[in-house]
Amino acid sequence: MTSVPLSPRSASSLRWPVLGGLALAVFLAGFLLPGYLQGGYLQSLLNNGLITGVMALCVAFIMHQCGLVLFGIAAYYGLAAYACAILINSFGLSAMAAAGGALLVTLTAAFLVGAIVIRVKPLAFMMICLSLAELMRHLVALPSLRRTTGGSDGLLFMPEGRVLGIDAMDLLDTAQVWPLIWTATWVIAGLFLIVASSHFGVRLRAIKENEERMRFSGFDTYWPRVFAFTGVGLAAGIAGVIQALASGLASPEMFSIITSTNALLAAITGGVSSVIGPVAGGVIYTWAISEFGALGYSQLFTGIAVILVMLFIPKGILHPLRLLRRKGGRA
């Protein structure tokens, strides 16, 4: 294709190197955090916040790129956790092999579900995804499956071997699992950012904008969305595997509507149009729930906070900062 001679947009040539350097510094500094937090409550809060943040990233990605509200992300989070636990307990696999197997199971499940639900209307999409997660929650809690799934108590397991250089048993420690959570968050956020900025990402947004015009421009509009859904399911699966390895437990609550709601609200709190927003939303939302819970009014205050965010900063808590940056850039 002949390139179009265009006048370049006014952009500082230093912008990306500076941002890249800053991101690298933050990423590396993150590994020092456990030394300051010394485990305990804050570390646990941050771990859970990032896990919720990864799930919020998944919800935000599919919402921003495909215009779909994924109100059932817990299905892939829980499935990966259970697959990992079952592969360790029932098949005697090492933690790393079980994690890989669990992600393969999740990838396959997300692809098959995606191939069906992408065809339906947005409301049906939302409800089918939610119903699927609830169905799985009940399935793993069935007394007849107790030997394999642990029933309503969940499935405890003892991981063996090493996971990416860390002893699997050490992952049960909140400080020791931190590098895994921190790295996974960055890798998933980075991949989502690359995909969203790529030709494939523009194609997804174009399908969201005007599917009919895309078909009349010769594009297939089905498979790109199935692949996006599959990728999002896999990313949620990674969060599920890490959470399972960090707790030595896969529980029915991982599939619950509360897990899906938390991810959705964290995405909305942070804003769905960036990769930083949902992660920040995950941490802030987890912290807020914990603080409100300590006061004894968790649901009441969370509800009020969500209403305030939706009313006054509907594009997420990072949006005012973005506006300030733009204003600063123009000045």
Next chain:
Amino acid sequence: MIRVENLTVAYGAFKALNDISVDLGQRGQVHSIIGPNGAGKSTFMDAVVGKRRPSAGRIFYKDRDISGDSIQRRRKNGMARSFQKTSIFPGLTILEQLDLVAAHLNEPDLGAIIDTMDLREVLHLEAARAAYGVQRRVDVALGLIGMPDILLLDEPGAGLSAEETANLFRHLRKLAAERDIAAVVVEHDVEAVFALSDVVTVLDLGRHLATGTPAEIRANPQVVAAYLGTAA
């Protein structure tokens, strides 16, 4: 280039198109389709491009029966269309959307399309923020990408002033000649159609009334009685 044989499109008992046979699309020519409201012009266009499945009849494109082909396949084989209601990607910049489609359809000279449709100054504008006339030109530009053999335009002048419509038609004539493509246009503005078309087909109540040069159509008593009236 397109041969329509005994095309019928029915919605239940109502026949929006009734046994229409017509040849469309000579290279380098503008072929307009006119008719009163409810004549079946848009349904005809939808059936030709594959959006609406015919109840009966067949559509041939370059002597091949394409009645069962998907929209995407027809587009890739060189049949493009624009829409009555502007159909672009409002959240993308004009360049993003042109570039996306150009990459997919291996357009060899996107720059020429941008210049022909006079879009160079607005390339970095989000399409939703562009003026309506610009959006119409983006719609046509999207149809022109990929060197189509035939471009079907459904009321390209909708929402434009008489002057803008005449300008758009002049663009189309130039494009048809320069790129050696056939333009098939559904249009309400009869004066613009007669001034700038090479061939005109008239539909009325789902039936094919006449096909001919503008002069022949103006002189056709059936067309005058059914559609043009004293305006002719």
